[in-house]
Amino acid sequence: MFRFKKVPLMMDISNLKIQAHIKPQLLTPNAIYGVYLVFKIVELNKISNDPKYVNLKYKMKDETLHAYFATWRKDKWMMVELYRFLNDKDEVNFEVLLESFSRYNCGSGPIYVEGIEFRAIDNVFQSTEVNGKKHLMVSAKEVLYDSSNVKLFRLKPSEQSRFQEVIEVLSQPVIRIKCKIRRALSPDIYYRCYLIFKLSEKCRGLHCPVKVRGPFHRSNKVIKNLYLRSPNAWNIHDIDQVPKQREDGWMEVNVWTFKTKDEQRMYRGITVNLKLISYEGTMSGLIVDGLEFRPM
Structure with a gap:
């Protein structure tokens, strides 16, 4: 019909x-x-x-x-x-x-x-306001590029997530984070962008550091290095981006720091376009809840 x-x-x-x-x-x-x-x-x-x-x-x-x-x-x-x-x-x-x-x-x-x-579509963004500044959480389905590709990711229901579903990364050395945020952040202030994640019980890798590249331009430069597992003290080497335990049971690590635009330019949005690349091995077993944006 x-x-x-x-x-x-x-x-x-x-x-x-x-x-x-x-x-x-x-x-x-x-x-x-x-x-x-x-x-x-x-x-x-x-x-x-x-x-x-x-x-x-x-x-x-x-x-x-x-x-x-x-x-x-x-x-x-x-x-x-x-x-x-x-x-x-x-x-x-x-x-x-x-x-x-x-x-x-x-x-x-x-x-x-x-x-x-x-x-x-419900339950892909969650926004709150603390001390007059906006906080934002975006689901894994919204931020992981090509998240519906079953060769790269596995979609999983989760009662522990604030969203209905989380995404487990399969055997690949690189993940790409890509999304655009419009008018959901406070203008003209500095924000930190955190990856909210867990490691599956079967995950045996991700001991090596991960390099973060982007935004994508010709130089494709490394913004920072980070760890998804807490390293030994002698492996820090000025890398302060190590995972921290959250009260909700998830882990978080800062993947990007940026300043928002003025009120008028915020209508065009903030583009998040990053690559996380393992120095060795794959990211198999990484479970992503989403991104959280918090003012500094």
């Missing part, structure tokens, strides 16, 4: 060439929204509770992206998330170019494309 009188039928899912200029309206101010493509694979009628691997390739702002999993809806349509944004402006516009689905996983038949849907 279609909600619209007509929907396009795409015969070649490996060469979609669908360009959409999206201008959402009537959305709740200051809420987090997910942007979803709603579609139906003609040859696939059996609804499953498990996500369907579709590997949708698309472009936004000249950046090639992938949405790996689609979920089923009760009306037998499927939806795949393309983007998230904070609706903090009077007008939000963005463009997307849909390129291809995976033929290997989606078959060779056509698909119906119903449209773009906006859904409010």
Whole structure:
């Protein structure tokens, strides 16, 4: 059943060439929204509770992206998330170019494309204010780049987290932290950005230091070195970024220090774009709760 009188039928899912200029309206101010493509694979009628691997390739702002999993809806349509944004402006516009689905996983038949849907997303940001200065916590799903990639990460429910889910890093030597914060921090003050994490009971590595690189520019310079396990005293070597135990049972380590912009420029947001690279071995067993931003 279609909600619209007509929907396009795409015969070649490996060469979609669908360009959409999206201008959402009537959305709740200051809420987090997910942007979803709603579609139906003609040859696939059996609804499953498990996500369907579709590997949708698309472009936004000249950046090639992938949405790996689609979920089923009760009306037998499927939806795949393309983007998230904070609706903090009077007008939000963005463009997307849909390129291809995976033929290997989606078959060779056509698909119906119903449209773009906006859904409010809860529990990805938590903001408080202490002494007139804003504190912010952002979930692991929002800050780990490519967090839906099952080859790199494992999504886990957690009763100990302030969020519904945390992410365990699999066998890889590098993780990338990427997010944009708009109007959620106080202007014109210094902040520290902390990685909130644990190590799994099976984790045997991460004794070596980790280097932090970014923001990404040509020099790709090292900002600092840090430890995810407390080192012996003779291994400090002026590295003061060592993990500390928190009252909530998690660990934290400072990964970045920065100064926010003035009030007007804060509307454009603060971009966090960092790489954490192990000097030796992988980051397997690192469980990430999210990032916390606290004023100095």
